[in-house]
Amino acid sequence: MAAPMRGMSVLRQAFQGLVRPAGGQVCRQVQHRCYSTPGHVQVDMNSETGVATVRLNRPPVNSLNLDVLTELSIALEKLETDKSCKAMVLASAAPGIFSAGLDILEMYQSTPERCVAFWRALQDAWLNLYGSRLITMAAIEGHSPAGGCLLAMSCDYRVMAEGKFQIGLNETKLGIVAPFWFTDVMLNTIGHRETEKALQLGALYSAQQALSIGLVDKVVPLAEVMPTVEGELKNWLQIPAAARVITKTSMRKAVLDRLRSQKEKDAQFFADFINRDSVQKSLGMYIASLQKKKN
Numbered sequence: 001m002a003a004p005m006r007g008m009s010v011l012r013q014a015f016q017g018l019v020r021p022a023g024g025q026v027c028r029q030v031q032h033r034c035y036s037t038p039g040h041v042q043v044d045m046n047s048e049t050g051v052a053t054v055r056l057n058r059p060p061v062n063s064l065n066l067d068v069l070t071e072l073s074i075a076l077e078k079l080e081t082d083k084s085c086k087a088m089v090l091a092s093a094a095p096g097i098f099s100a101g102l103d104i105l106e107m108y109q110s111t112p113e114r115c116v117a118f119w120r121a122l123q124d125a126w127l128n129l130y131g132s133r134l135i136t137m138a139a140i141e142g143h144s145p146a147g148g149c150l151l152a153m154s155c156d157y158r159v160m161a162e163g164k165f166q167i168g169l170n171e172t173k174l175g176i177v178a179p180f181w182f183t184d185v186m187l188n189t190i191g192h193r194e195t196e197k198a199l200q201l202g203a204l205y206s207a208q209q210a211l212s213i214g215l216v217d218k219v220v221p222l223a224e225v226m227p228t229v230e231g232e233l234k235n236w237l238q239i240p241a242a243a244r245v246i247t248k249t250s251m252r253k254a255v256l257d258r259l260r261s262q263k264e265k266d267a268q269f270f271a272d273f274i275n276r277d278s279v280q281k282s283l284g285m286y287i288a289s290l291q292k293k294k295n
């Protein structure tokens, strides 16, 4: 039997038929299909319910580098074209963390070519997620700063674990600026006034604070995050899909089109901005502060 997964009772896993086959990877019998397990993005498709669980799996903190973003994009594309898939839960395989956001090392002392490739991968992953026809829910079982917050906000519904975890767009604290499409998503989520404050301050919120400004939809104990998502999904799955998809698309189209129409310019702008001496200096100091935390 596979080791119990966080936030999921042994009984529930036994019921769902979790087994560890000869290859050593966790797979599910009968109604579950694992799209991918060896990389940084695990996809577990339940063909009976039409719900896929996509878990970021890049310990220790699921920082989003070029590989992770490319894998996430491909996974989302596959699910989008899978007619049996109705919903997707975005979660983490790393304890205590949803995602630490973009991999800062992709932005520090990198080449302009790599920066552009990295940014394109982020753009594609986000366009696939925010523009998805699927019901998308974020199971936030840990910290979710910056790019992690973007991924969560890009889902249709967010359930966060109570306790010490934080979520927010903290870019200004790193001496960088949230791109316009990060801002657009936050505006659509919590409104203009809260976004202005949140972005200028680079605010990181506790789960309760996030709930109070509408950044997340529900806060529950850690072990209840997945069951709560599953319960909420039942409501969403009852809505006629075509009507829901048209509604979602019409509400998100302007923001998606804004990036689609200037992807290359945005990628070039990112590479130029990030390679400024002042920005590199700020990032260097931030990396040092993360490392100092340990000593």
Ligand SMILES: CCCCCCCCCCC/C=C/C(=O)SCCNC(=O)CCNC(=O)[C@H](O)C(C)(C)COP(=O)(O)OP(=O)(O)OC[C@H]1O[C@@H](n2cnc3c(N)ncnc32)[C@H](O)[C@@H]1OP(=O)(O)O
Residues within 6 Å of the ligand: 060, 061, 063, 096, 097, 099, 100, 101, 102, 103, 104, 105, 143, 145, 146, 147, 148, 170, 171, 174, 176, 177, 178, 179, 180, 269, 270, 273, 274, 290, 291, 293, 294
């Ligand atoms: C005019 C407009 C112009 C716009 C142009 C564009 C500008 C650029 C826009 C870029 C947008 C950026 C988005 C981002 O996502 S930036 C990333 C921001 N992320 C963070 O600030 C999170 C930092 N991490 C933490 O706070 C903590 O790690 C965390 C709370 C998440 C977890 O804490 P914990 O104690 O559990 O873990 P550690 O801190 O010990 O970390 C473990 C190791 O992981 C390394 N680490 C952490 N986060 C990252 C990261 N994001 N990238 C890379 N590496 C990371 C950390 O250093 C530890 O490493 P070591 O074990 O080697 O020390």
